[in-house]
Amino acid sequence: MIWIKLIFGGTGRRSFEAIAAGVVLAIAIAIVVGSLMVVEGARAALSQAERDDRPDIVRVTSRFNRALFETPRSGTLPPMTLPVYEPLIDPAQLAPMGNRATVVARQSFLRNVVFDEGFLNIYVFGIEPDLEWRISKFSLSRGRFLRNDDRDAAVLDQLSAHALGVDIGGSFPIRKADDQDLSLTVVGILETVALRDPPPRTVEAPSPIADSSFVSGGVFVSLRTSEAIFGRPTLTDALIVARSLRDVPSVVDQLQEIFRLEPGVFIAERYNQFFRKVHDFTLTLGLFTGISAATTLLAVAFASNLLHDVYADRRRQFGVLTVLGFSATWSLAPDVALGLATASLGAIVAYLMAAMLGPKQFAMPSLMADLGVVEPRFDGLVFAAMVIITATVVVLGIVPTALQLRRASIARTLSDDGL
Amino acid sequence: MNQSPFIVLQSVSKAYRRGATIVKALHEVTLEIRKGELVRLYGPSGSGKTTLLNLIAALDYPEQGEITVGDQNVTRLSRADAALYRNERVGIVFQAYNLLPQLTALENVLLPMIPKARLERQRAVRLLESVGLGSRSGHRPTQLSGGEQQRVAIARALANDPDLVLADEPTGNLDDENALMIMDLLCGSCRERGKTLILVTHDRSSVQLADTALELRAGSLTKT
Numbered sequence: 001m002i003w004i005k006l007i008f009g010g011t012g013r014r015s016f017e018a019i020a021a022g023v024v025l026a027i028a029i030a031i032v033v034g035s036l037m038v039v040e041g042a043r044a045a046l047s048q049a050e051r052d053d054r055p056d057i058v059r060v061t062s063r064f065n066r067a068l069f070e071t072p073r074s075g076t077l078p079p080m081t082l083p084v085y086e087p088l089i090d091p092a093q094l095a096p097m098g099n100r101a102t103v104v105a106r107q108s109f110l111r112n113v114v115f116d117e118g119f120l121n122i123y124v125f126g127i128e129p130d131l132e133w134r135i136s137k138f139s140l141s142r143g144r145f146l147r148n149d150d151r152d153a154a155v156l157d158q159l160s161a162h163a164l165g166v167d168i169g170g171s172f173p174i175r176k177a178d179d180q181d182l183s184l185t186v187v188g189i190l191e192t193v194a195l196r197d198p199p200p201r202t203v204e205a206p207s208p209i210a211d212s213s214f215v216s217g218g219v220f221v222s223l224r225t226s227e228a229i230f231g232r233p234t235l236t237d238a239l240i241v242a243r244s245l246r247d248v249p250s251v252v253d254q255l256q257e258i259f260r261l262e263p264g265v266f267i268a269e270r271y272n273q274f275f276r277k278v279h280d281f282t283l284t285l286g287l288f289t290g291i292s293a294a295t296t297l298l299a300v301a302f303a304s305n306l307l308h309d310v311y312a313d314r315r316r317q318f319g320v321l322t323v324l325g326f327s328a329t330w331s332l333a334p335d336v337a338l339g340l341a342t343a344s345l346g347a348i349v350a351y352l353m354a355a356m357l358g359p360k361q362f363a364m365p366s367l368m369a370d371l372g373v374v375e376p377r378f379d380g381l382v383f384a385a386m387v388i389i390t391a392t393v394v395v396l397g398i399v400p401t402a403l404q405l406r407r408a409s410i411a412r413t414l415s416d417d418g419l
Numbered sequence: 420m421n422q423s424p425f426i427v428l429q430s431v432s433k434a435y436r437r438g439a440t441i442v443k444a445l446h447e448v449t450l451e452i453r454k455g456e457l458v459r460l461y462g463p464s465g466s467g468k469t470t471l472l473n474l475i476a477a478l479d480y481p482e483q484g485e486i487t488v489g490d491q492n493v494t495r496l497s498r499a500d501a502a503l504y505r506n507e508r509v510g511i512v513f514q515a516y517n518l519l520p521q522l523t524a525l526e527n528v529l530l531p532m533i534p535k536a537r538l539e540r541q542r543a544v545r546l547l548e549s550v551g552l553g554s555r556s557g558h559r560p561t562q563l564s565g566g567e568q569q570r571v572a573i574a575r576a577l578a579n580d581p582d583l584v585l586a587d588e589p590t591g592n593l594d595d596e597n598a599l600m601i602m603d604l605l606c607g608s609c610r611e612r613g614k615t616l617i618l619v620t621h622d623r624s625s626v627q628l629a630d631t632a633l634e635l636r637a638g639s640l641t642k643t
Contacts, residue, residue, distance in 0.1 A: 009521025009522070324506065324531045324575075325534050328498050330533075330534065
């Protein structure tokens with residue numbers, strides 16, 4: 001009880017300053033916390049946009065062209081032509097990119113699968129399982145995913161499996177380039193597939209995402225198997241993942257240089273588009289951060305000055321405690337505790353104000369809206385900012401008084417205070 | 420009364436810098452006080468009385484000389500050791516009482532016991548009763564008269580049963596009647612408990628109560 005009175009009592013006419021310091025801190029920290037919560041929410045939105053857009057990926061695609069496809073061997077349907085990628089990309093040309101980026105090679109093509117009751121158009125993707133797993137999203141329903149060294153093995157989405165009438169361990173034929181059939185054994189059934197940069201959907205084929213204009217399912221085999229089906233190692237498309245965002249422009253330049261004599265190969269990047277999109281966003285974040293910083297500086301200076309007045313007035317208590325045999329640390333402890341209590345109370349009130357009065361969602365205007373709605377969030381950084389502001393106010397408030405008390409003898413301190 | 424010196428000051432000098440001027444507060448003061456002795460220290464304003472008390476209480480340091488209290492050299496104690504020394508061995512009574520206004524009389528008496536982490540509430544109550552304030556232990560300083568506040572300050576000075584009590588003009592803010600009572604109480608309490616008392620005062624009523632009178636003039640000591 002005595003300690004509580006030592007901490008909170010004896011402020012006399014300076015009680016107003018202590019209360020004012022708490023109120024100023026509460027308002028200032030509320031602004032800072034509110035701004036930082038928006039900043040943190042916006043950073044999360046940016047990160048999400050970056051994960052979704054993947055501006056670090058540069059896409060290399062071959063010309064999209066029509067090719068002749070055979071009709072089923074039984075029946076009377078005529079041959080037809082269907083648009084597919086041409087396999088124009090030589091993997092050897094992409095080899096130099098290995099130093100600065102990861103090359104995710106693909107062969108994507110269409111096949112007619114003929115079985116007892118008819119035939120089915122189906123997209124077949126030759127992929128490098130380990131690399132593709134990192135940029136596309138696959139979730140397995142049953143079985144296992146492909147391995148790089150798999151031969152004549154396939155995983156496919158549930159809809160395609162159902163259409164083909166196969167399950168784990170079953171097999172189905174795929175016509176190879178040499179006009180022979182290759183039997184693929186099903187090793188896994190996919191629950192969901194979200195292929196990064198899939199080809200356009202041009203043919204009626206099983207599609208887990210109805211009405212999607214892009215291919216959302218099909219048969220996935222290892223690149224080794226697809227080369228056997230295709231009869232050639234050239235790629236239809238490839239994704240070049242830069243090691244960092246800053247490397248993207250130079251990666252694009254290098255790719256353009258590599259394929260400058262290949263009119264059928266196209267290079268597409270989202271880097272510039274992404275940064276145009278986030279430019280205003282980052283400027284707005286900068287504005288909020290600036291507001292936070294300026295508010296922090298002003299509030300810290302003002303509140304610490306108010307606390308300093310309180311401390312200066314409590315030198316009498318410090319002197320009396322010292323004379324009675326309290327160590328310097330214990331003599332100053334009530335002052336530090338008062339500052340901490342005032343500032344902490346201000347910080348808690350500030351957090352409650354920011355949490356209750358702040359918007360649950362923050363809509364960015366115009367271009368920035370493309371990045372989605374920002375949800376202000378309270379995280380470790382915001383908490384750390386609150387703690388740092390609170391501690392700084394207390395320290396800046398008490399340091400001048402503490403230094404003054406340390407430099408002067410206790411007798412001088414007592415006489416200065418009229419003791 | 421023990422005849423061996425309890426407090427020894429050997430050629431103690433102290434000067435203050437006041438702007439560009441150096442003021443010699445004490446000059447080559449040599450002094451011996453026996454244990455249990457009641458010493459009256461007087462002299463004109465600015466003669467160094469308070470400075471001498473501050474040095475003995477280790478609230479300040481002398482430029483030269485040695486100060487010994489009991490078997491402890493207190494000339495250049497660290498802040499921590501000085502705090503411990505004051506807490507265990509010295510009780511101080513000020514002219515302005517210096518009670519903490521937010522605490523009750525009882526809590527003010529308990530205050531010196533906090534550094535020892537041993538709050539002897541019964542002892543504090545008995546001390547307040549001994550100065551005639553047993554019924555007012557729950558009152559705050561603002562609810563007490565000047566004389567009552569000084570009686571609380573005396574009880575506080577005796578809280579840790581110190582060997583030495585230093586009183587700096589304890590009756591300076593009191594009327595004659597209260598001054599006489601405080602002087603009787605202070606000297607009586609110290610004599611009763613065998614404490615050594617150094618009393619800085621202009622009050623003539625203490626002349627009969629003190630064993631020794633010391634006069635300070637311009638920083639130098641004259642024993643009378």
